[in-house]
Amino acid sequence: MKVCIIGSTGHYEYVLKDIKYDPETRIVGVCPGSTGEDVHLLYEIIKNDYPSLKIYDNYIEMLDELQPDICVVCCYFGDHAKVAAEVLKRKINLFIEKPIATDLEDLYMLHELYSKSGVSLAAMFGIRYTPWFLTAWNAVKSGKVGEIRLMNAQKSYKLGKRGVHFKNRKTYGGTIPWVGSHAIDWLYWFGAKRFVSVYSSHSKFYNMGNGDLELTALCHFVMEDEVFGSVSMDYLRPNTAKSHDDDRIRVVGTEGIIEVRECEVYLMNNETCGYVELDLCDGNKGIFWDFLKQVKNEGKCLISAEDSFYVTEASIKARISADEKRVVYFD
Numbered sequence: 274m275k276v277c278i279i280g281s282t283g284h285y286e287y288v289l290k291d292i293k294y295d296p297e298t299r300i301v302g303v304c305p306g307s308t309g310e311d312v313h314l315l316y317e318i319i320k321n322d323y324p325s326l327k328i329y330d331n332y333i334e335m336l337d338e339l340q341p342d343i344c345v346v347c348c349y350f351g352d353h354a355k356v357a358a359e360v361l362k363r364k365i366n367l368f369i370e371k372p373i374a375t376d377l378e379d380l381y382m383l384h385e386l387y388s389k390s391g392v393s394l395a396a397m398f399g400i401r402y403t404p405w406f407l408t409a410w411n412a413v414k415s416g417k418v419g420e421i422r423l424m425n426a427q428k429s430y431k432l433g434k435r436g437v438h439f440k441n442r443k444t445y446g447g448t449i450p451w452v453g454s455h456a457i458d459w460l461y462w463f464g465a466k467r468f469v470s471v472y473s474s475h476s477k478f479y480n481m482g483n484g485d486l487e488l489t490a491l492c493h494f495v496m497e498d499e500v501f502g503s504v505s506m507d508y509l510r511p512n513t514a515k516s517h518d519d520d521r522i523r524v525v526g527t528e529g530i531i532e533v534r535e536c537e538v539y540l541m542n543n544e545t546c547g548y549v550e551l552d553l554c555d556g557n558k559g560i561f562w563d564f565l566k567q568v569k570n571e572g573k574c575l576i577s578a579e580d581s582f583y584v585t586e587a588s589i590k591a592r593i594s595a596d597e598k599r600v601v602y603f604d
Contacts, residue, residue: 274298277341279332279356280306280348281315283370284397288345291562302339304329306348306356332356336363343368343568350451351444354379361386366568371396371454373585375446384582393567395574396581398458399560400520404551408538409531411552413463417542419528421464424502426456429519432481432508440484447592448475448487448506454588456504459522461584466496468587468603473595492591
């Protein structure tokens with residue numbers, strides 16, 4: 274099975290980690306997807322493992338010449354939709370960095386192309402596959418906290434040195450769709466409820482000269498059956514912190530509370546109060562392995578195409594709410 278990678282801005286590491294488990298799948302081409310994007314470092318990283326690997330300047334030329342089975346899109350976020358459209362028009366399976374698109378018009382356009390393509394699609398919501406989030410989700414699904422009534426999710430990053438594309442809304446798309454979409458995905462994944470409305474706020478204050486980049490953001494979602502979910506995100510994690518990110522969720526149910534914090538799971542209910550032993554997903558293989566199995570008709574990816582589109586829609590609507598300072602409703 275042949276894989277092409279367009280861009281090196283997003284989490285192509287998902288692919289490099291999991292592709293090694295399948296000797297029948299190989300990377301055959303890499304190419305930038307955005308003006309000014311440099312993929313030579315990615316090429317240098319993988320060229321020894323794939324001697325026939327080609328590097329291109331034009332991704333349309335690469336797609337037409339190599340005709341891959343899977344295309345990985347991870348360029349500047351504002352270009353995802355444009356590049357993904359060319360992939361779907363050619364009926365190539367699509368593994369794409371989130372957000373799939375940075376505005377609703379492009380998102381709906383891609384959904385229409387996908388619906389006619391007959392291929393598999395998944396966005397890179399790979400945090401679902403970490404042992405701590407998977408363990409918490411399994412516990413919730415088995416009824417450990419009863420009926421969910423409230424969820425609080427957190428994404429906190431170190432700001433570090435950001436590329437030029439982060440500084441412009443057109444290429445970045447906003448902190449809520451980029452950072453917050455993971456946490457919005459957790460609300461939808463854990464809660465198994467549709468979104469009803471969202472009210473959000475975001476701020477560029479103190480962003481260290483990073484242009485349009487919002488340093489902080491907060492979203493309040495109302496879901497079906499009056500389930501409430503909040504998402505906070507920031508780039509204020511200190512440089513002294515041991516890890517780049519701090520991902521958390523607190524799920525409050527009628528019979529208990531479960532929390533993911535610092536890569537551990539803490540459960541409180543009428544039967545227990547303490548840390549939970551972590552589960553592994555398919556021997557700790559990740560999202561791209563799961564996607565490969567789906568493409569081969571050997572399984573179903575934990576991230577469905579409809580999940581990918583719906584969470585992206587929720588993320589864009591949350592950003593619109595923050596931009597326009599109003600409640601945004603879902604159909």
